[in-house]
Amino acid sequence: MTTSPSPAGTDAGAAPRLQLTGITKAYPAVVANSEVSLTVQPGEIHAVLGENGAGKSTLMKIIYGAVKPDAGTVRMDGQSVVVRNPQEARALGIAMVFQHFSLFDTLTVAENVWLGLDKSLSLAEVSRRIETTTREYGLQLDPMRPVHTLGVGERQRVEIVRSLLTDPRLLILDEPTSVLTPQAVENLFVTLRRLAARGCSILYISHKLHEIRELCTACTVLRGGKVTGVCDPRQESNASLSRLMIGAEPPALAHREVVLGATVLDVRDLSLSREDQFGVDLQQIALQVRAGEVVGIAGVSGNGQKELLYALSGEDTRAPAAAIQVAGQGAGRLNTAQRRALGLHFVPEERLGRGAVPALSLAHNLLLTRKNAVGRGGWLQLHTLRAQAAAIIERFKVKASGPGAAAQSLSGGNLQKFIVGREVAANPALLIVSQPTWGVDVGAAAQIRGEILKLAGNGCAVLVVSEELEELFDICDRLYVMAKGQISPPLPRAEATVALVGQWMSGLWSESVRTEGSAHDQA
Numbered sequence: 001m002t003t004s005p006s007p008a009g010t011d012a013g014a015a016p017r018l019q020l021t022g023i024t025k026a027y028p029a030v031v032a033n034s035e036v037s038l039t040v041q042p043g044e045i046h047a048v049l050g051e052n053g054a055g056k057s058t059l060m061k062i063i064y065g066a067v068k069p070d071a072g073t074v075r076m077d078g079q080s081v082v083v084r085n086p087q088e089a090r091a092l093g094i095a096m097v098f099q100h101f102s103l104f105d106t107l108t109v110a111e112n113v114w115l116g117l118d119k120s121l122s123l124a125e126v127s128r129r130i131e132t133t134t135r136e137y138g139l140q141l142d143p144m145r146p147v148h149t150l151g152v153g154e155r156q157r158v159e160i161v162r163s164l165l166t167d168p169r170l171l172i173l174d175e176p177t178s179v180l181t182p183q184a185v186e187n188l189f190v191t192l193r194r195l196a197a198r199g200c201s202i203l204y205i206s207h208k209l210h211e212i213r214e215l216c217t218a219c220t221v222l223r224g225g226k227v228t229g230v231c232d233p234r235q236e237s238n239a240s241l242s243r244l245m246i247g248a249e250p251p252a253l254a255h256r257e258v259v260l261g262a263t264v265l266d267v268r269d270l271s272l273s274r275e276d277q278f279g280v281d282l283q284q285i286a287l288q289v290r291a292g293e294v295v296g297i298a299g300v301s302g303n304g305q306k307e308l309l310y311a312l313s314g315e316d317t318r319a320p321a322a323a324i325q326v327a328g329q330g331a332g333r334l335n336t337a338q339r340r341a342l343g344l345h346f347v348p349e350e351r352l353g354r355g356a357v358p359a360l361s362l363a364h365n366l367l368l369t370r371k372n373a374v375g376r377g378g379w380l381q382l383h384t385l386r387a388q389a390a391a392i393i394e395r396f397k398v399k400a401s402g403p404g405a406a407a408q409s410l411s412g413g414n415l416q417k418f419i420v421g422r423e424v425a426a427n428p429a430l431l432i433v434s435q436p437t438w439g440v441d442v443g444a445a446a447q448i449r450g451e452i453l454k455l456a457g458n459g460c461a462v463l464v465v466s467e468e469l470e471e472l473f474d475i476c477d478r479l480y481v482m483a484k485g486q487i488s489p490p491l492p493r494a495e496a497t498v499a500l501v502g503q504w505m506s507g508l509w510s511e512s513v514r515t516e517g518s519a520h521d522q523a
């Protein structure tokens with residue numbers, strides 16, 4: 001263990017809320033943290049910034065007692081502590097919102113929150129507190145909903161509310177805003193500033209540089225497991241933060257000429273009743289995507305996107321055949337494999353579980369969506385699989401020990417790059433992708449968006465479902481907005497403004513279509 005001074009350069013006075021010194025953690029294939037020092041003052045909102053695989057999540061899990069460091073010391077309020085598990089962390093007043101959720105699907109929101117608290121409160125009291133907290137912080141959440149009926153954005157809200165209820169002294173948020181709408185992000189920031197003003201320190205991981213500059217007053221940058229800089233993000237630009245983090249600025253997206261081909265996805269009058277009590281009924285959905293264009297679906301999660309994606313991907317086969325046409329064929333009743341045979345490839349929003357099997361190698365994970373390495377008699381051509389996985393790793397710059405690495409050993413952003421890469425590299429005729437750059441760093445986000453545009457340039461029809469308006473504005477030629485199970489008329493990119501799309505997110509498109517220009521933000 002070392003006793004090197006804090007790198008933050010903050011002056012003495014009250015002891016730092018958290019002080020890490022010389023934290024090191026090695027995995028067989030990589031040193032995830034190497035001699036990391038980090039100091040967080042009471043009431044400080046401190047960003048941890050770094051490219052995918054830089055070691056941010058590992059460091060946070062060490063603070064929270066979920067991963068044991070090989071070396072280094074942790075001090076809370078000047079006292080040396082050894083946090084052996086999350087219970088001990090919570091006893092010290094440390095709360096954490098994870099990048100991957102740790103919720104029980106079959107239980108309700110209130111039951112999940114209750115499980116994470118000490119059991120001095122009754123379930124009814126926990127439900128009441130959830131209602132008060134969600135109201136106070138403007139986070140919509142029904143305590144009685146079973147978690148399996150929630151979209152990812154809503155699940156994230158459960159995790160955030162669960163942490164808030166513990167009244168933490170140090171709150172760790174690992175990419176909390178990846179699936180929140182701009183309004184929800186603003187609400188969250190109000191919450192976090194209020195918490196900080198009360199003296200709670202916050203460690204904030206995000207790949208969104210403008211958020212870090214808006215919210216955080218200190219920032220530690222990691223690269224390859226080492227601290228490469230400590231700065232005040234308010235004094236930095238997006239470009240300078242990018243340089244600190246990846247050594248360069250992300251490349252600008254190349255502008256492209258859109259050459260439209262035939263309609264590849266044609267959804268007409270698609271109505272489906274919800275399959276569970278808390279789902280959303282799809283009502284008369286109509287949308288088209290032509291070869292060569294990128295079409296976006298904006299909207300707050302939980303407005304039918306999940307149900308629509310299930311119906312489009314073939315996980316739900318209840319739609320009338322003609323309601324979903326893929327490449328001119330009625331596909332409503334086809335399963336996922338049959339739709340894939342028509343050229344439809346799909347990237348779901350949940351990376352682990354639906355997008356990848358965590359315990360399997362990257363090479364074997366290819367088998368989920370492609371069969372070209374399965375030989376006659378069903379024998380696997382392992383060398384072909386490996387070579388395909390290696391090509392994706394290389395092309396999408398996925399940080400992994402190789403094609404044999406288990407999906408769960410990858411950092412969140414690197415797994416996302418691999419899954420998107422797997423589907424893009426399959427050269428689909430129709431790519432449907434949900435939250436394409438969720439959790440990836442600025443360099444990788446630019447790369448994934450570039451690959452999506454290139455695919456469209458080569459004649460692929462692309463449908464992107466995203467809660468990030470900026471992303472949709474960046475890559476889409478047309479936009480639809482989903483609200484309450486319905487879909488808006490298409491909106492050309494040139495006519496889409498944040499205010500108008502915000503208004504449509506509350507389902508108010510018929511009014512703005514009638515009284516053009518009267519849009520004001522009601523979302």
Ligand SMILES: Nc1ncnc2c1ncn2[C@@H]1O[C@H](COP(=O)(O)OP(=O)(O)OP(=O)(O)O)[C@@H](O)[C@H]1O
Pocket residue numbers: 027028029030031032050051052053054055056057058059399400408409410411412413414439441
């Ligand atoms: N359980 C594990 N087994 C093996 N390697 C691991 C494990 N957990 C993390 N790693 C490796 O440690 C490195 C750091 O991962 P970590 O998840 O901390 O990165 P990160 O900065 O949070 O990335 P991201 O922004 O993509 O979430 C990566 O190379 C990752 O593959």
